[in-house]
Amino acid sequence: MTLLLASTIAAGANDTVTLYQFTGAIQCGDTAGIPMEQAADLLRAEGVRVISTERRQLPIVIPVRCGAPTGEANLIQVSQPDWATFSAKTPDAGGYGVWVYDQATVLIFQYDGTLQCGTGQEIALETTAQVLASVGINVISSRKGTDGLSHIAVCGASTGAINVHEIPSASLPAARELGFQVLVTREMAQRIKPRTQSSRRTGMQARSTPRQNPQQGPIPLLW
Numbered sequence: 001m002t003l004l005l006a007s008t009i010a011a012g013a014n015d016t017v018t019l020y021q022f023t024g025a026i027q028c029g030d031t032a033g034i035p036m037e038q039a040a041d042l043l044r045a046e047g048v049r050v051i052s053t054e055r056r057q058l059p060i061v062i063p064v065r066c067g068a069p070t071g072e073a074n075l076i077q078v079s080q081p082d083w084a085t086f087s088a089k090t091p092d093a094g095g096y097g098v099w100v101y102d103q104a105t106v107l108i109f110q111y112d113g114t115l116q117c118g119t120g121q122e123i124a125l126e127t128t129a130q131v132l133a134s135v136g137i138n139v140i141s142s143r144k145g146t147d148g149l150s151h152i153a154v155c156g157a158s159t160g161a162i163n164v165h166e167i168p169s170a171s172l173p174a175a176r177e178l179g180f181q182v183l184v185t186r187e188m189a190q191r192i193k194p195r196t197q198s199s200r201r202t203g204m205q206a207r208s209t210p211r212q213n214p215q216q217g218p219i220p221l222l223w
Contacts, residue, residue: 015080016051018099019043020073023055028066039074042094048086049079059101059172060182075099097192105140106169107183109162112144117155128163128180135174140166145183 023033036053044050054075062071076096087093113123129139145164151157164183167175172182 016077017080017083018102019076019078019083019096020056020058020099021076021096022058022069023072023074025070025072026066027064027068027070029070033070033072034074036074036076040076043076043078043086043096046086046090046094048082051077051079053077056099059106059176060184073099100188100191101169101182103169105166106172107164107166107185108172108175108180109145109147109164109183110180111147111158112161112163114159114161115155116151116153116157116159119156120159122161123163125163129165131178132165132167132171132175132180135178137167137171137174140168142166148186 021034021039023039025031025033036055040050040053056073056075058071058073060071062069087096110123110128112125112128114120125142125144129142132139142163142165145162147160147162149160151160162183165180
């Protein structure tokens, strides 16, 4: 029993998690944003063991316009126990999020063409699935859904209805070439940002508390 417990503790100590933080680089800007090691050093200073760093592009659609983010992020692989301790005591986890985009499969979507007041021509789920299959993308599952956004109530406006497909993550670049986008679900959003005690404050509490200048906090935000 003692040996089993020790083995379990050791395994937990070796668990890792990959975090990300936007570099702060903007389109049409002349800077590359925050270097990877600088982002990692902020965590090291708080006792979080850093294992590796890399720079990646967030796999979601970023509007192409000057002043908008480039979507580049610093990825930092760290000790899971250290991250758990740090995120539990640090408001908003210091501006870091958990990178959730390296799963074996990914959900993608396209709007199904329906418009309010019955206008628009609905694109069948089978049709968008066939578009993917026609270029060799394996469609694992399909379903109808909504984009979760509020749409203006006027005839001709979008209904927010979407066709959702699950595909291998390796096929994402090809799917994006066809106009599909990554579907960020509520579950993914909850996994990206850990809920600390401060993030559970009510809206009124949040409004009544002055926002701390990021540069004056223990971990300055990088965006």
